[in-house]
Amino acid sequence: VTADPSLTSVLDGAEVIICCGSGGVGKTTTAAVIGLQAAAVGRRAVVVTIDPARRLADALGLPDGLSSEPTRIDLGPSGEVPEGELWAMMLDPAAAFDALVRRNATDDEQVERILSNPFYRNMSRSLSGTQEYMAAETLYQLHDDERFDLVVVDTPPSRNALDFLEAPSVLARFLDHRLFRLLMMPARRGMRVMNAATQPILRAIGKVVGSDVLADAVAFFQSFAGMETGFRQRADVVIGLLRSDATRYVVVASPHRDTVTEAAWFVEQLTDQGIDAVSGVANRVHPRFGDGTAAAARDAADAAESDGDADGAALWRNLAELRALAEAAEQELAPFAELLGDEPLGRVPLLAGDVHDLATLGEIRRHLFPAPG
């Protein structure tokens, strides 16, 4: 199976590109490079990243770091990027959640009650899935924003590709939980203080986490009353966008067994969900140095050795060792490449240094989007 090594087709007709994969494989860099390419072909792209490495902000020429508002990136001397624009922003899940509450609340008093509730604060900051949901929500808003015609998102490092896809409904379910209805009952009956003794689950939770904490949770669910429907409807719209034809998925891996296993699993999960627009990027792939094999280079080293050419033998042996690393990397990537089938799989070679400026991002861009011809 020889997949197309160019990601150029991924951009065609795309309005949203989602980069997923396990942590540490270079998702953020890949997202930035896709944004850079989009700008180069005249698109107005915004890249949303989560927890960006300091150096990426530096590389984009943002010494103060990325902000939670889109910032236009200065792509250098004009002429290089004729029409397009590149914007970048950092996801702030808690702020995005607050905004969502403000939009759905009936009045300021409800907003205030919810935002100041400790249970809500924990939920908006640390409930698993919240980050994913807020990324999806932010993506949806940016997709509607007329300043941009392409949104590139770098997803949180999840255990599961579907976390991102399912986060909207997971959160909607959480807020519409059986427990929530249980908690609401006393309020509906006009009881100020619920009778915990009649509700073993609540009594148990209270004993474990403490009664203050439980009271906060109850107060939160009571304040939230009436907003569940709005949240659920919004979740449906967001899910619709994540599954639309205009949304493409790029699964990122590096040639290590655990990240490849994860990437292959992501591809399978997405395919199972009927999402076909899945392509791959392999980062940090050892360069091959020619078409020859490690074995051939080892033979040449032996031949040089018997000719008494010590330097030649050392050079061939070095080449053999590097090719052995490249062959191992290819072997690691094989299951990923196979699952992708005819879909593109871009390869970025292991760079000598770190991504630290626009020029390095440009170098990666030339590997993922080689100029035709």
Added chain:
Amino acid sequence: VPPDSVDPVPRLVTPGVTIVAGKGGVGKTTVTAVLAHAAAAAGQRVLIVELDGKPVLRSLAGDIPYRHISAADSLAEYLREHGFGRIAKRLATSGVIDVVATAAPGIDDIVVLGKVKQLERTGDWDVIVVDGPAAGHAVTFLTSAAGMRDAVRAGPIRTQADDVLELLEDAERCQVVLVTLPETTPVNEVVETAYALEDRVGVRLGPLVINGVDRPDVELPPKSRVRGRAAGAAADEDRRLLLEAANFRRRRLELQQEEISRLRAELALEQWQLPLLPVAALGADDVRALAGQLVASPS
């Protein structure tokens, strides 16, 4: 001077619990398996603990006893043991655990660490190696108990948090081994994590494992001789490839050595190194072999 090989076993027996932490792709899982195999080969009773549900570690464990601890199961078990037996099962299946974990963030981390403490207390194991969470999460994972101690005054979870802190803060019982690669970003990240753990958790930092180190004794002819090689020695294309490959190797080696020195300057931790292996799909046998190739960074 060839680097000295190190025997990790004494450093694993005391403290008996080693939590391995590092960002994705640095080889945290491999290092977990390497340390476990080293101790097992020395006749220690070793248990591998895994928290993510990733299948890779199980295959690397070989015949070393292996235990997966999940937050949901631990919380359910914890509730069962504290007199909420009938409800625990319902809690676990109805998703209320999410609500509990949100009401008291970190409770899932604490019950997981509590489970590790329980395994340590059985006395069945000389060495417990935990494949910990990814570096970013490692700090939250390990600080949750301190957070809970400050937030909850009494009750069973408070007792559990106290127990966990007792384990984490006892340098005779527990250590964190950080794993990194000799490259810029992983080095920056591991330095940040080490400081955060030291400041906020007070846990003992064990040796720092640098994974994927290219062998510094690789023989390359000096640049002048490489450049001056007679054109007839190989075809032109071969010659170009050989020079490119030699330059690439040299640049990578220099960068790695720079990063290793930077680590030494920034973190006062003993350094252990594991070599870069040209092996795909590392198996239990490769990991056993790697255990014998653990070396100390030359100082």
